[in-house]
Amino acid sequence: MNKFWIVLAHTYFTKLKSKSFLITTMITALLVFGVANLNHIIEFFSDDETKTVAVIDKTNKLYEPLKAQLKTSGKKDIDLQMFKGTEEKAKEKVQNGEWQAYVVLGYDDKQLPKAAYYAMTVADSDTLLQLEHALQQIKTTLATAKIGLSPEQVKELYEPVVFDKVALEKNAKTEEELNQARSLVYILLFAIYIFVIMYGNMITMEVATEKSSRVMEILISSASPVQQMFGKIFGVALLSLTQFILLFVIGYTSIKGNSEMTSIFGFEQIPVATLVYAVVFFLLGYFLYATLFALLGSLVSRIEEVQQMITPVTLLVVAAFFIAMFGLSDPEAPFITVTSFIPFFAPMIMFLRVGMLNVSIWEVALSIGLLVATISFFAYFGAKVYRGGVLMYGKTTSFKDIKKALQLTKK
Amino acid sequence: MSLRLQNVIKRFGDFTAVDHLTLEIPEGEMFGFLGANGAGKTTTFRMILGLLDPTEGEITWNGEPIDYASSHLIGYLPEERGLYPKLKVKEQLIYLGRLRGLGKPAIIKEMEHWLERFKVPDYANKRVEELSKGNQQKIQFIASVIHKPKLLILDEPFSGLDPVNVEQLKEAVIDLKNAGTTIVFSSHRMEHVEELCEHLCIMHRGKPVVHGTLKEIKRSFGKKNVVIHADFPLNDLHEFPGVVKAKTTAEGIHLQIENEEISQRILSHIAGKGFIRKFALEEPSLNDIFIEKVGASYE
Numbered sequence A: 001m002n003k004f005w006i007v008l009a010h011t012y013f014t015k016l017k018s019k020s021f022l023i024t025t026m027i028t029a030l031l032v033f034g035v036a037n038l039n040h041i042i043e044f045f046s047d048d049e050t051k052t053v054a055v056i057d058k059t060n061k062l063y064e065p066l067k068a069q070l071k072t073s074g075k076k077d078i079d080l081q082m083f084k085g086t087e088e089k090a091k092e093k094v095q096n097g098e099w100q101a102y103v104v105l106g107y108d109d110k111q112l113p114k115a116a117y118y119a120m121t122v123a124d125s126d127t128l129l130q131l132e133h134a135l136q137q138i139k140t141t142l143a144t145a146k147i148g149l150s151p152e153q154v155k156e157l158y159e160p161v162v163f164d165k166v167a168l169e170k171n172a173k174t175e176e177e178l179n180q181a182r183s184l185v186y187i188l189l190f191a192i193y194i195f196v197i198m199y200g201n202m203i204t205m206e207v208a209t210e211k212s213s214r215v216m217e218i219l220i221s222s223a224s225p226v227q228q229m230f231g232k233i234f235g236v237a238l239l240s241l242t243q244f245i246l247l248f249v250i251g252y253t254s255i256k257g258n259s260e261m262t263s264i265f266g267f268e269q270i271p272v273a274t275l276v277y278a279v280v281f282f283l284l285g286y287f288l289y290a291t292l293f294a295l296l297g298s299l300v301s302r303i304e305e306v307q308q309m310i311t312p313v314t315l316l317v318v319a320a321f322f323i324a325m326f327g328l329s330d331p332e333a334p335f336i337t338v339t340s341f342i343p344f345f346a347p348m349i350m351f352l353r354v355g356m357l358n359v360s361i362w363e364v365a366l367s368i369g370l371l372v373a374t375i376s377f378f379a380y381f382g383a384k385v386y387r388g389g390v391l392m393y394g395k396t397t398s399f400k401d402i403k404k405a406l407q408l409t410k411k
Numbered sequence B: 001m002s003l004r005l006q007n008v009i010k011r012f013g014d015f016t017a018v019d020h021l022t023l024e025i026p027e028g029e030m031f032g033f034l035g036a037n038g039a040g041k042t043t044t045f046r047m048i049l050g051l052l053d054p055t056e057g058e059i060t061w062n063g064e065p066i067d068y069a070s071s072h073l074i075g076y077l078p079e080e081r082g083l084y085p086k087l088k089v090k091e092q093l094i095y096l097g098r099l100r101g102l103g104k105p106a107i108i109k110e111m112e113h114w115l116e117r118f119k120v121p122d123y124a125n126k127r128v129e130e131l132s133k134g135n136q137q138k139i140q141f142i143a144s145v146i147h148k149p150k151l152l153i154l155d156e157p158f159s160g161l162d163p164v165n166v167e168q169l170k171e172a173v174i175d176l177k178n179a180g181t182t183i184v185f186s187s188h189r190m191e192h193v194e195e196l197c198e199h200l201c202i203m204h205r206g207k208p209v210v211h212g213t214l215k216e217i218k219r220s221f222g223k224k225n226v227v228i229h230a231d232f233p234l235n236d237l238h239e240f241p242g243v244v245k246a247k248t249t250a251e252g253i254h255l256q257i258e259n260e261e262i263s264q265r266i267l268s269h270i271a272g273k274g275f276i277r278k279f280a281l282e283e284p285s286l287n288d289i290f291i292e293k294v295g296a297s298y299e
Helices: A003-017 A019-036 A038-046 A063-072 A087-095 A125-146 A151-158 A175-212 A216-222 A225-256 A259-265 A272-299 A303-329 A334-339 A346-356 A361-389 A400-409 B041-048 B068-073 B089-099 B104-117 B133-145 B163-178 B190-196 B214-221 B235-239 B260-270 B286-298
Strands: A051-057 A078-082 A101-107 A113-119 B002-012 B015-026 B030-035 B056-061 B074-077 B151-155 B182-187 B199-204 B207-213 B224-230 B243-248 B252-257 B276-282
Touching: A003 A019, A003 A225, A003 B089, A019 A038, A019 A225, A051 A063, A051 A087, A051 A125, A063 A078, A063 A125, A078 A125, A087 A101, A087 A113, A101 A125, A113 A125, A125 A151, A175 A216, A175 A225, A175 A272, A175 A303, A175 A346, A216 A225, A216 B068, A216 B074, A216 B089, A216 B133, A225 A272, A225 A361, A272 A303, A272 A346, A272 A361, A272 A400, A303 A334, A303 A346, A334 A346, A346 A361, A361 A400, B002 B041, B002 B182, B015 B041, B015 B056, B015 B182, B015 B199, B015 B207, B030 B041, B030 B190, B030 B286, B041 B151, B041 B182, B068 B074, B074 B133, B089 B104, B089 B133, B104 B133, B133 B151, B133 B163, B163 B182, B163 B190, B182 B190, B190 B286, B199 B214, B199 B286, B207 B214, B207 B286, B214 B286, B224 B260, B235 B243, B235 B260, B252 B260, B260 B276
Parallel strands: A051 A078, A051 A101, B030 B182, B030 B199, B074 B151, B151 B182
Antiparallel strands: A101 A113, B002 B015, B002 B056, B199 B207, B224 B252, B224 B276, B243 B252
């Protein structure tokens, strides 16, 4: 068997079996499952408790309509109770926790309803808002009746205006489609970002561990550094795809089985092209950064030096992510168009554009072409540095070491 | 079948690490590489292994350059010891063995044989970080010989081991040599080289200062040692003509003399002065030669 495959298989299976991988995958899977079932979880924790709110109705006319209005709005967790006692008594009952709150209803000087809400805290905005909303409805009915409008006229008054948005460009996405695309693209962008950082780091750590534990000298005397570097990069790529597919299947099936969340995420119709692009751009981004991370890892002699070595590259990934976040709200900005061709940013930003807009095929091809060219360059350059870098020990401080490493490979 | 280095030069920028090194190591020989720290031993090994390219000259094994295609024929124990700390011994050896072109069943068979031999059969399922340093070294030695290499390069194989383990490892090395393996090893422990090698080379600042078989080297060195234990003072021998070096010991004196003749003159000089308990003419030790050759150019 070719040594490339031995390294690949070794990297893949050791990592796959490692505790840290199993635990992170499990936690992430739980998280994905949790987010996909968020509505059920919220329901589960907030269903039963009804809140008792006492009403002191000074008008004697508003209590019944308010109760009726609350009922029609469909919320059942507020239990209204008429209270005939004094406000002092009511206050006591709220203070000793018997009631959630009490409301004093009255008329203002125009003979329209007004209310005051008393509770220990007014942080529970939900109860408060529901009451306010119900009272507002009653007030509207009373006020319109007072000026003699018929219910039909009132309805007409409050009907929303018809405002259609029509894109004239063929294939352009409608606003609704754009919103749907946005959440999917957002999730996938986030996944690309996390995966590139996480697996890029894993590559550096792999190489740095081999170097710092000095097993590297045996390795490079058995298999060429190029085979090792690419065996590792592809092994970790395979690992990331395994995790990606696993999480995607869990997320997809649990969201699909939950119609409420499906509509929130806009997943009624998942554009297959977006998913394919996500995987393609993730892999391209991964390969670009992985070669860089491997190159840097080969220069490090101790694990502690890893972080300072890879920080500049990590910042590039972070920058790409933030530009992409900005682009989510304005994908057609010229800045976004330009950065979608810069190889270091392209994996995220070109993906954002193809996910949100209709980008012509030549633009995608050009961006991918540039990326592939850059990856090839760094792969070639990285392999050279790697070959010398793995033989260097001592204090690693800067990118000057790249030059030293290249010198080592010369005659 | 032999390992041949022809006029090999390696420069790093302005610094010459190996300077005009020519060696021929016949098959089945054990070759000792001596040198102070920084003499160019490890660089030479790395060039033999193909990890570094010589600036000039060429290195061949059986007439062909060594590259990764021949890595299954070569075993290497680096000076800096290291294995994957988190992996079990078995996983470790399987991975390293497969990289040397060996199949998994063969690796397990060899591993069991070697662990048995080093009397640590229960280590197979232990993680390397749990083992003591000396035992890690044994595992690493196994890793370097598990694929039965034709050419074995051992960089300081015995450093950091206790005497019992040194003996075990020495026996293993001798067995490998008797089985036909060509072995190159470096050390700064002269007695190991003296004990194991027919051929040796002393490197100093990248240059081979002494090179040949142990016997030739000792003979051509010319100088001999005289050890005298006597009951009377021998201090006047410090100034005796032909004495190169003298060192007073508890029981007498150690002398280094220019040639054998001198010893007879010393004998007649001290004869009759008192009771002589020991008078011995000895071959120079490798240590003497090393100090003379390497130490001289330090001055």
